[in-house]
Amino acid sequence: MSYRYINSLASPENLNKFLELVDLAGGAGKDPKNVFQLGDKLSTGLQMQLCTQAIQKDPASAKMLEERYVGPPHDLKTLLAMPKGSLGWTYARVLSAIGYEPFNLTVPTRFETDGAYINFRVFKTHDIHHVMTGYSLDTLGELGVISVFVGQIRYPAFLFLDLVSLLLGFFTSDKLYDENMEVTDLNTTLGYKFRLISDGIEIAQAAKPLFPIKWEEGFERPLEEWRQELNVKPVMEGPYSWYTNPKIKAALEA
Template sequence: MSYRYINQLATPENINRFLEFVDLAAGAGNDTANVWEIERRLVNSLPMQLCVKALHAEPSSAQLIEERYIGAAYDLEAMGKMPKNSLGWTYSKIMTALGYDPQFYPQRTEFESDADYIGFRVDKTHDIHHILTGFSLDNLGELGVISVTVAQTRYPTFLLIDLLSLLLTFFTSDTLVSDVETDADLTKTLGYKFDLISQGINIGRNAKPLFPIKWEEGLERSLEDWRSELNIKPVLEGPWSWYSRPELQAAIA
């Protein structure tokens, strides 16, 4: 049968590795350290090698990787004094309203490999991508924004989270999107996650490369100018948009 190839994939070693990643991904919503552990385990993997190859194929990204650019730490107080509606000002207002720490990711200044640096840079710019794309900074929008990164870089940690989220929802979902009564229940449906991932992938494919941009040096630029230049059509409405949150609308009013 044509399905015999599955036997070649489903080796005991691959099954055990898969189950370990399932366990880590399932707990990532409660402990972000699980995400860092997934990154650590994938840093020398074949999927990460493909990610490195894809980024090296884009000249600006290759240059950033070679430079090992870190940039200044995000200072919410200083960014809050930037011009209204600038990328930095908007980032500061949203992160402050949510009570989020801009230095949530592991802080480093030295890197063992290109793959190690790429993981650091993806982590540092992740919330900037939330602001740019409009995807909410919670479970309702998370799969969307990581799918933007997946579409542009093949970053394996985010790709794995996308895939495992679909798989886990496949086994647990008992509700159609059309039957959901509250936004909180949306994340439990398979259709919601398919739509969210698809929208993120489409935004990523249509946008110019985000990885090589030194956001730290362009925070005072208008958010709309950045979106226009990068061909990003943000999510401005619906449950997975941060624009739909009244407290965040008030923060940037």
């Protein structure tokens, strides 16, 4: 067997690049910095070109990309003072309950490429998407929420994370998915990974484009109003939903 298709891709340069990306993706669950580095590595090239094309197909998203909108930092103290049930208040309550801080990345004086801006905006709004979609902010919900931007704009870093998660699961998974299994075992199964990726893409396809939304200018609006306007159908049950986290539930009811 000649493996002619693989041989055309398996140059030493391509293999080294692939292994470097896999190493970053494989460690993303333990160190978020890996995701930022993965985004940087994939900020140019064919995959980012396809992502940019997907964004430019939607007029509002194309305008956002051209404008390079940044918005103010996400300040928890300010957000917690917003009306109960608002997007900002809920976002701040959810993050505070689990001891998270918002992604407030350093804003460059100038975004040199479309890919650099797309990376910035995706990372800054990532936890907002957790709140909008209902996916938990731990590893149990991560594949679901990143698959939303995979489904909408084919964002390269998240697409690669999805693929590597399935690849690693293929080699390491030793259990069949069962809804009744222990939570600690769920995320190791291929069935669970496929479910979250598929569900995230379904949410993406049903929803209006999320990339062009200036969330910072609408934090005071009710969360449910945002969901209805954008047709986001959140997950509200199961271990992959932040709605089932006791700490978050108590924080929202306080």
